[in-house]
Amino acid sequence: MSDESTVLYDAPGPRARRRNLITAVVFIAILVAIAAYVIKVLADNGQLDADMWSPFTVAGTWTTWLLPGLWGTIKAAFVSIVLALILGALLGIGRLSDHRWVRVVSGVIVEVFRAIPVLILMFFAYYLFAKYAVVPSSQLSFAAVVFGLTLYNGSVIAEILRAGILAVPKGQSEAASSIGLRKSQMMRMILLPQAVTAMLPALISQMVIALKDSALGYAFGYIEVVRSGIVSASYWGNYLPSLLVVAAIMITINFCLTALANYLEGRLRRGRRKTAVAAAEITEIDTMENLPGLTGLGR
Incomplete structure (x- = not known):
């Protein structure tokens, strides 16, 4: 991970990254424990038996x-x-x-x-x-x-x-x-x-x-x-x-x-970008053609 600051916040240093990693591991472990407990309760009550899902x-x-x-x-x-x-x-x-x-x-x-x-x-x-x-x-x-x-x-x-x-x-x-x-x-x-x-x-x-x-x-x-x-x-x-x-x-x-x-959002944004680029190119060409001394350039 880069140590450079972003526009919105400072990138975390080594200690902060280590703390974030420990927090993430603990959080995932808690989620796994809760999921295991729920599965055990369901299994004990017969909710995971094949005949409950066979319909x-x-x-x-x-x-x-x-x-x-x-x-x-x-x-x-x-x-x-x-x-x-x-x-x-x-x-x-x-x-x-x-x-x-x-x-x-x-x-x-x-x-x-x-x-x-x-x-x-x-x-x-x-x-x-x-x-x-x-x-x-x-x-x-x-x-x-x-x-x-x-x-x-x-x-x-x-x-x-x-x-x-x-x-x-x-x-x-x-x-x-x-x-x-x-x-x-x-x-x-x-x-x-x-x-x-x-x-x-x-x-x-x-x-x-x-x-x-x-x-x-x-x-x-x-x-x-x-x-x-x-x-x-x-x-x-x-x-x-x-x-x-x-x-x-x-x-x-x-x-x-x-x-x-x-x-759809991606297509709309790409379409608007292409339209904007095409309009900018047309404007640039028109501007160059209207500049004095550049009319015959490239001919």
């Missing part, structure tokens, strides 16, 4: 419970995330509008629905839709889950996008105005793309939250992966293995979502 080798466990539940989770999360992104973009831009009434209305919507728990929004939608027959009874629980997730996550995404837009250097807005772009064009072509790129990690985190919150639909009968795992466990009598399998499924989905976000 997952039966096709009926997956086709009857887990796969339909997984489809319900993905369907509710996908629809609500798409709608939340649209709602969040509208509210986030609305909070930056030049019209005061648009700013006020957008701000009230954001603050109200950010403050209400998601489960209450879902229950409200469930009983409202049921009372007035807004949707077919077969789609009632799905509509309630999507409604709650869309309003809550849309309000949070609105604040994320607003913060990202405000973080874009002010000079870019001034430059766009100086060449005659309208505010809608400036927002669509300059500010919003940069805000989305800058705030993509926060947006993905909110999407992961929406995916996990879809499990709240269990409270009023929506078939999603957590509910399906519990129903499967009640049939086979293997609650802990079922919950561990459900947890592994959710972790895998979230990992794939995060990996996709990192890939």
